[in-house]
Amino acid sequence: xxxxxxxxxxxxxxxCVSLNIYAQQEPRIPEASSTQTIIQDxxxxxxxxxxxxxxxxxxxxxxxINPYGQVWRTGANAATTITFSEEVIIEGNKVPAGTYALFSxxxxxxxxxxxxxxxxxxxxxxxxxxxxxxxxxxxxxxxxEKRETFTMxxxxxxxxxxxxxxxxxxxxxxxxxxxxxxxxxxxxIEKLMQGEIKKRPYFNAIQYYYENDKDLxxxxxxxxxxxxxxxxxPWFKLWKSRxxxxxxxxxxxxxxxxxxxxxxxxxxxxxxxxxxxxxxxxAKD
Numbered sequence: 001x002x003x004x005x006x007x008x009x010x011x012x013x014x015x016c017v018s019l020n021i022y023a024q025q026e027p028r029i030p031e032a033s034s035t036q037t038i039i040q041d042x043x044x045x046x047x048x049x050x051x052x053x054x055x056x057x058x059x060x061x062x063x064x065i066n067p068y069g070q071v072w073r074t075g076a077n078a079a080t081t082i083t084f085s086e087e088v089i090i091e092g093n094k095v096p097a098g099t100y101a102l103f104s105x106x107x108x109x110x111x112x113x114x115x116x117x118x119x120x121x122x123x124x125x126x127x128x129x130x131x132x133x134x135x136x137x138x139x140x141x142x143x144x145e146k147r148e149t150f151t152m153x154x155x156x157x158x159x160x161x162x163x164x165x166x167x168x169x170x171x172x173x174x175x176x177x178x179x180x181x182x183x184x185x186x187x188x189i190e191k192l193m194q195g196e197i198k199k200r201p202y203f204n205a206i207q208y209y210y211e212n213d214k215d216l217x218x219x220x221x222x223x224x225x226x227x228x229x230x231x232x233x234p235w236f237k238l239w240k241s242r243x244x245x246x247x248x249x250x251x252x253x254x255x256x257x258x259x260x261x262x263x264x265x266x267x268x269x270x271x272x273x274x275x276x277x278x279x280x281x282x283a284k285d
Contacts (some may be wrong), residue, residue, distance in 0.1 A: 043179030
């Protein structure tokens with residue numbers, strides 16, 4: 001009886017080892033439509049998109065394998081998902097933080113873009129309009145250069161806005177997004193700039209106020225404080241000169257930029273030589 005038991009155990013062990021070896025030898029096959037995840041920093045948060053990327057392969061795409069007027073998964077395989085870590089505004093519509101399925105209905109000159117609350121689903125086979133969070137229409141563009149692989153990409157990104165482009169074959173569809181974080185960012189900056197002087201984020205605070213048309217007098221005050229802390233920093237001369245130019249004082253802007261050029265040359269910093277020279281040229285134009 002003991003021998004039979006031992007034999008049985010050995011047989012089971014051999015079978016398990018054989019199955020494991022077979023599994024290890026099983027060839028791997030790539031997906032016909034590769035998966036891509038893209039992440040875009042946006043305001044105080046991030047936008048994350050995961051989608052599959054089919055290829056044209058000589059086929060007619062829109063009005064062909066993707067018929068006009070029908071809900072499309074906006075990619076291949078599982079429905080495309082888009083995640084917002086913070087509230088955003090898409091084409092004028094507020095969208096709460098969360099993960100959504102990104103569907104679309106292609107038409108010849110205009111697309112309907114859909115955010116659906118059922119994020120995890122295969123294709124559009126179980127799509128339910130009742131689960132839509134949002135629908136809106138955007139114009140499609142015809143592009144000269146062919147895009148063989150379906151692509152989603154961000155462009156024109158700033159601290160406040162970005163454009164998501166859906167691109168395939170000769171079609172591009174732009175979707176404009178905005179953040180609603182300015183009040184929170186400004187409050188954060190104000191709080192941080194009241195802290196210990198040596199720990200204040202002068203560079204980021206000055207840049208944000210300048211680029212977003214905030215209080216330039218306050219930005220100038222911070223630039224003067226930063227100059228005292230780092231008198232040999234050509235970057236603070238740059239931002240000071242930009243603020244002076246924006247406030248209409250061209251002569252002061254030129255003088256400050258010249259100081260920045262000298263500091264940049266002393267430290268062999270060609271980038272800040274060029275940037276300060278650009279302020280002088282702009283002031284002279």
